[in-house]
Amino acid sequence: MAFNFGAPSGTSGTAAATAAPAGGFGGFGTTSTTAGSAFSFSAPTNTGTTGLFGGTQNKGFGFGTGFGTTTGTSTGLGTGLGTGLGFGGFNTQQQQQQQTTLGGLFSQPTQAPTQSNQLINTASALSAPTLLGDERDAILAKWNQLQAFWGTGKGYFNNNIPPVEFTQENPFCRFKAVGYSCMPSNKDEDGLVVLVFNKKETEIRSQQQQLVESLHKVLGGNQTLTVNVEGTKTLPDDQTEVVIYVVERSPNGTSRRVPATTLYAHFEQANIKTQLQQLGVTLSMTRTELSPAQIKQLLQNPPAGVDPIIWEQAKVDNPDSEKLIPVPMVGFKELLRRLKVQDQMTKQHQTRLDIISEDISELQKNQTTSVAKIAQYKRKLMDLSHRTLQVLIKQEIQRKSGYAIQADEEQLRVQLDTIQGELNAPTQFKGRLNELMSQIRMQNHFGAVRSEERYYIDADLLREIKQHLKQQQEGLSHLISIIKDDLEDIKLVEHGLNEPIHIRGGVFS
Numbered sequence: 001m002a003f004n005f006g007a008p009s010g011t012s013g014t015a016a017a018t019a020a021p022a023g024g025f026g027g028f029g030t031t032s033t034t035a036g037s038a039f040s041f042s043a044p045t046n047t048g049t050t051g052l053f054g055g056t057q058n059k060g061f062g063f064g065t066g067f068g069t070t071t072g073t074s075t076g077l078g079t080g081l082g083t084g085l086g087f088g089g090f091n092t093q094q095q096q097q098q099q100t101t102l103g104g105l106f107s108q109p110t111q112a113p114t115q116s117n118q119l120i121n122t123a124s125a126l127s128a129p130t131l132l133g134d135e136r137d138a139i140l141a142k143w144n145q146l147q148a149f150w151g152t153g154k155g156y157f158n159n160n161i162p163p164v165e166f167t168q169e170n171p172f173c174r175f176k177a178v179g180y181s182c183m184p185s186n187k188d189e190d191g192l193v194v195l196v197f198n199k200k201e202t203e204i205r206s207q208q209q210q211l212v213e214s215l216h217k218v219l220g221g222n223q224t225l226t227v228n229v230e231g232t233k234t235l236p237d238d239q240t241e242v243v244i245y246v247v248e249r250s251p252n253g254t255s256r257r258v259p260a261t262t263l264y265a266h267f268e269q270a271n272i273k274t275q276l277q278q279l280g281v282t283l284s285m286t287r288t289e290l291s292p293a294q295i296k297q298l299l300q301n302p303p304a305g306v307d308p309i310i311w312e313q314a315k316v317d318n319p320d321s322e323k324l325i326p327v328p329m330v331g332f333k334e335l336l337r338r339l340k341v342q343d344q345m346t347k348q349h350q351t352r353l354d355i356i357s358e359d360i361s362e363l364q365k366n367q368t369t370s371v372a373k374i375a376q377y378k379r380k381l382m383d384l385s386h387r388t389l390q391v392l393i394k395q396e397i398q399r400k401s402g403y404a405i406q407a408d409e410e411q412l413r414v415q416l417d418t419i420q421g422e423l424n425a426p427t428q429f430k431g432r433l434n435e436l437m438s439q440i441r442m443q444n445h446f447g448a449v450r451s452e453e454r455y456y457i458d459a460d461l462l463r464e465i466k467q468h469l470k471q472q473q474e475g476l477s478h479l480i481s482i483i484k485d486d487l488e489d490i491k492l493v494e495h496g497l498n499e500p501i502h503i504r505g506g507v508f509s
Contacts, residue, residue: 118164122148125155125164126172148172151331168331169305175331176306178314179338180324183295184287191245191257192230193264195276196283201234204242211279215244218275219266224249225258234348236340243287260286295325303328379458386460424471433468 124130125144129137140156144164147153151168168175186192197204204211208229215227230243246258264286266272276284290298302311306328314326329335405413423429440457457465 121157121161122155122164122170125157129155129157131156131159145172149174151175171305171307173305173330176310177329177335178306178310178326179329180314180318181327182323183290183325185289186260186287188259188261188286188288189257190288191260191263192243192287193245193260193267194283194285194287195242195244195267195281196235197240197242197280198238198282199240199280200238201232201240204232204240211242214279218272218279219246234344236337236344239282260288290325298325305330383459423468430468433465437465 125141126148127141129140129144131137131140144155144157144166147155147166148170149172151166151170151173153166154163155166156163167173184192212227212229216225219225219227226247226249228245228247230245232243233241235241245260246263247255248258249255264284267276267284299315302308311326315321318324318326329338400409
């Protein structure tokens, strides 16, 4: 069965618990228990709540981009207007604000007889209409139930009584859910007020100076007041959120921020509101934190049309009760609006991630360049150290010129001779140098084959290799000269052995 509206009984007031239907219109946050018929009229549901999330919602609080806020006429929180440094121009609505602020936001209204009659009429339209007086009234009851579940239409139930208007705030509407919005952490002394413009962010940024001047004129053009823009943010449907604050300077040179509630109260005046609308402002609200008592009051009283069970479950499922507060989403329009806001925030986060990624890439390039420069400076430092050592050696030689060799110098010479002997030993460092030379030749050979691979030898190491090879060349030249001398001697001996004996005898006689 596509829809489950319960039994259309002709009697009144016999329904059971307020449970969700098991049919296709289960809604976004329905309960699962059902007993008897689909409606319960034994305990009247409070449908007249005028809290922050009720039918006549208030603009006294702003949660980020304005989740769960619509238009309203209630002023913000706090009193104390016109105090401090003499911001007296905003003291025109103090008495009205004191009477409407907390009562409109957090207090539960009294159950008027008209509300009770409306609830009785709703119960009659959903369970026992007497419009036609036959079996068609049962069909009409189901139709009224369908309209109540959907949250739209009119419920006819009696010829002498006007029909009941079904809205999405009625307690039987199934298209409801509960989301979470971030609570502002700014204090009233910070003076932050949000203005939503029906313009694109690029247009707002290009005309920011003109906007500041226009807002200053709205404030009366007082030279002691300065309008400052805290930040801008793009909203769906080509709207832009601008956060401003006003600084007031006193004659003695001190300055302070105008409280947010004071500035908001001034903007809510009829003539000022008209001027803001001419500038393209569609919504204004304060961005101030809620006190613990206010948060407790909000959480204890479910919004209009929201099942208390769902509201309690939403409080339990709150991922961060210190920063987030549950807000209802009634109807598809609210869900679509929140989806657009979330999509907009996702794009902003992605843009910020792209900027961070570009910054990281740039930092990596700078790190690579810095590492290369550090290596270059190390080689230059080593070269300068060797040159400095050579200068010190020459200076020391000139200073010691004409003096006899001292004991410590003789000891140092012995150590240097020992080191030189170890370097020239064929089984130690000399063999390693030869192996290094062979590797260098192989690398040069491979480098000729693969020109893209190039190897560089440190200048000091190359100088030492050249010095070693020069010594080897000198040793080989000396060895060749000795061999030549020995060959001459051997030839002379052979020549003497090959002479005749008589010649040798004559020689010795």
